[in-house]
Amino acid sequence: MVRDPIEEEFLWMARYPFHPLTRERVFGQLQGSIEDLEEFYSDAVSRLGRALAGEKPVLDENPHRSLVVFYTTVLLVKYLDNWLVERRFVEYEAERAYNYLRMADTDEILKVFKGMGIDLKIVDKRYGVYFRDYIQATRDLPPNWKMIYFPMERGYVYLNKKSLARIGKEVFKDEIIKTIESVESVPSSIGEAAKVLVEAYSDILERLRPQATSIQTRDVERFPPCMKYLYANIGKGLPHPGRFTIVTFLHKMGFTVDEIISLFARTPDFNERVTRYQVEHILGMRGGKIKYDVPSCRKIKSFGFCFPDEICVKHRIRHPLTYVKKVARIGEPGGS
Amino acid sequence: MASQVDHRYIERLFRAYYSGEVAEKIFHSAPEPEKREWAFLRLDGPMVRHVKLTSIDDLHSQLDPPPKGIYYSLSTYEYPDYPMPDKQRIKTDVAFDLDADHIRGAVLQEVSRCKSCGWIGEGDVCRECGGEVRKIQLVDDRTIKSISGEVSRLLDRLANYLDVDIDRLRIFFSGLRGYHIHLEEEPYRSLDSVERIELKDFLTLDGVEIHHAKEPDSAIIRILEECRDVLSEVEDVSVRQVLESLVNSKDNPRHFTSIRKRLGEDRVLRERVSRTVRELCGVNIDPVVVTDMSRLIRAPYSLHGKSSLIKTPLDMEALEALDPPVIALASPSNNMVKVHVDYVPHLIWGGREIPSIHDEDVILPEPLAIYLVNMGLAQGLRHV
Incomplete structure (x- = not known):
């Protein structure tokens, strides 16, 4: 045909x-x-x-x-x-x-992966993914997806079609x-x-509504690295996604609207009225009354604020609030 | 702690070394030196950080009075002299620090000093008063030789499994306890923190559980095969049997699957196996140096504050032959110096046999004498 x-x-x-x-x-x-x-x-x-x-x-x-x-x-x-x-x-x-x-054939597989910027080659019916692309694609998968569990040769991690499709799904996300x-x-x-x-x-x-976070902390050392970064840079004028992210997070951590606004007071072009409007809007107190949630790790990564530490990687953290809970449970960083 | 007299002797030596043409070599030893944070450990203690150098003259101005240590950041920055949060990182070299302290099988000479009466010698308790002793570990040629195999292991892993061009690596004797290996090529300079943690885990085998191996030729099984020689040393019989079976299962996928299954079901055995694999086959690098992107590293051609030895580049030939010994290559001079030694065991220093010395005035190679003074085992440095 x-x-x-x-x-x-x-x-x-x-x-x-x-x-x-x-x-x-x-x-x-x-x-x-x-x-x-x-x-x-x-x-x-x-x-x-x-x-x-x-x-x-x-x-x-x-x-x-x-x-x-x-x-x-x-x-x-x-x-x-x-x-x-x-x-x-x-x-x-x-x-x-x-x-x-x-179900795709080899040509389709190559087109899909290469089009997403993944370095892929086929050797002896196995699919070799360049190790950096492999690590990025599997960062949210369980630890049994570490590259060392697969055949490796000169920078490429070799997978069968089923495993390749599975990491393809992660890149799709x-x-x-x-x-x-x-x-x-x-x-x-x-x-x-x-x-x-x-x-x-x-x-x-x-049912999907997030449960109230019972664990809160004001100890910046116990914040996930993305939030530590945003917190440290509030005074320098964050881009909109950064302001949005840190406001939702701080509110979840128990900071009041006034406390959050006072943190923004360090910005060079601070205007309390405008900042209050923006903060209250993000927290669902104004405008459409939509209360925005703390963005997921995947989204924070797309904003460019994701600087994962050992805890993020080891525990495959997918949401900043999970990091806070995890730290509260294991007592790191900062100790008990 | 060195006495005032010894302190002045060491300062004169460091001043003489840094007053020569070496500043140029140090400055250019860092790729893109003007984009690095430089740091200087002063002889009187404090570390001066966040220094930006734009020229060799800038470096000269930091060398008087002479520093005890010179360091630069593994990262390049837009603003290297700003405080850490404001520097704006550009790229970060990957460095591997192989230090005798952290390497299994490293040969170190040991001296004991009594915490109560000050007695000095060898042994686990004081021979004068029976008191508790503090152990002091000393490096000599044997130490450096005993850990060179670990460098080869690291280079093999980087070349065979990753795509590191070994010829583009820079290998250095660190100036006392081991080696620094600098990887300054792309894509490695661009690795993010997740990728660095994975690289570190891949090399050290941290958190690796062998039953997750997907196939008999998985990287972890090949790594195990490469450690075949030391598997016979494993004392735990059940662990040894599992590891030998895995290595031998390459042509028998069914057998491979059954061992994996057994390990999957037996948590205690699995943990013992993982620990053994990590100890036998993991590369003993300092993990933090790989993952910490704000790390400083000793500048090549600078002196190590404790030994006064130079952080010296080594080619593969020098690394394999170790002849002349690395310590001899790294000595800034062939000067001999008089010093009073409280106690030192038999050492081999830069190819020279140093017999055991106890409470004696002796003539020693200058770096060794300085090293012993800094370790609290000698004093009274004097020119011969």
């Missing part, structure tokens, strides 16, 4: 809608017409709903539609701005693409986050779709 190369390419993009090659070709155009996506809202709500419910990904959707539905779902996730919703979505989409990757982060604006009408989703999945969203 002769395949239409354009159609083939389209099918490929639908399988990996978050892939840099897809983003480059499609999403720039879609970002320019976000107000025309209303007909895809109900499919986006279903897609995100399946993710929230922890259902298995659907693979046989209409590929032509599915690509736009994915992008619309990304807009919905961006609008909701809740890291637990985002995590479910990221997991769902990564699993979906992973299912395709497991980073790419999905990047896709969400690349959204510059969301359509004004998407709030209605979000309402439908919140109503339909209220029980799941309630």
Whole structure:
């Protein structure tokens, strides 16, 4: 059967809608017409709903539609701005693409990995991943994924197809986050779709609501390294994601709004009224009354503030609050 | 603690060394020297940090009075003279510190000093009053020779499993207790903290549990094979049997799987096996030097404060032959000096046999005499 190369390419993009090659070709155009996506809202709500419910990904959707539905779902996730919703979505989409990757032929595998900047080569039917890419891809996987447990030769870690697909899934997660982060604006009408989703999945969203953090600390030495960095640099004027991250974290650690504002007083262009508005907005006391959560490690990494220490690596920390809990339990760093 | 007279002698020696052309060599020994933080340990104690050097003249100005130690940061920075949080790191070299203190099987000579009466000699208790003794460990040619195998082990791991070009590494005698190996190439200079921790674990085998090996030719099993010679030394019979079986299971995947399964089910055995593998096959580097990106390292061609030996570059040939001995290569002069020695056991220093000395005025190679003074085993340095 002769395949239409354009159609083939389209099918490929639908399988990996978050892939840099897809983003480059499609999403720039879609970002320019976000107000025309209303007909895809109900499919986006279903897609995100399946993710929230922890259902298995659907693979046989209409590929032509599915690509736009994915992008619309990304807009919905961006609008909701809740890291637990985002995590479910990221997991769902990564699993979906992973299912395709497991069935992929060698050419497709090479295109997927190389397009994501992964140094991959094939030697004797094994897939060699350059060790740096391997370490980055497996940083959230359990310790039995250390590179030393696989064959290694001159900088490459050799995997079978199944293991390669598994680490591909991890790289997909980073790419999905990047896709969400690349959204510059969301359509004004998407709030209605979000309402439908919140109503339909209220029980799941309630369960997903993070438990109140019982463990709090004001000892900066016990903060995760990302927060130590942000805390130390508050006075120098952090970029927006940094301010957002440290405000949500400090609040979880029991700092009051006034205490947080006083920390920002060290910035050269400090304006108390503006800072108070921003802090209260982040903490859900103003505006849309959305209370933002502390971002996950994956997201903090995408912001460029992730400087993991031994505890992060050893315990595969995925969220800054988990770090605080872990330190409280094991008594490091700073001792008891 | 050296007396005032000895202190002045050492200061004169350091001053003479740094007044020569060596400043240029030291400055250029650091890649991109103007982007490094430099630090100077003063002879009277304090460490002066966060120094930016833009020229050899800047370095000259730090050499009078002469420092006891000269260091530079493994990292390059946008602002090397700013406080640590403001420096803005650019890249960080990887350095491996192999120190006799941390290497299994390192040969060190030992002296005991009584904590009560000051008696000095050899043994676990004071022979004068029976009191508790403080052990002082001394380095000599045998120490350096005994740990050179560890350098080879490190280089083999870096070349075979990673993609380090050994010819591009810089290997140094650290000036007293071992070796410094500098890796200043990409991509290693760009490794982030997670990658450095993984690199450290890969070399030291920290946290490695062998039952996670995925295949009989996994890196950990190959590493075990490379340590085959020392496996017979393992006293714990069940651990030895497991390790030998794993090494021999290369052509028998079923056997390999069954050993892994056994280890997976037996936590106690697994922990004993992991500990043994780490001790026998891990490379004994100082782990913090690999992972700490704000680390300082002694500058090549500078003097070690305790021994007055030079941090000296070694090529592979010198490393393998150790002839002339490294200590001889690293001596800033062939001067001999008079000194009163309280006690020193038999030493081999720079190829020279030094017999056991007890409460005697003797003539010794200058760096050895300074080393003994700094270790509190001698005093009264005088020119011959």
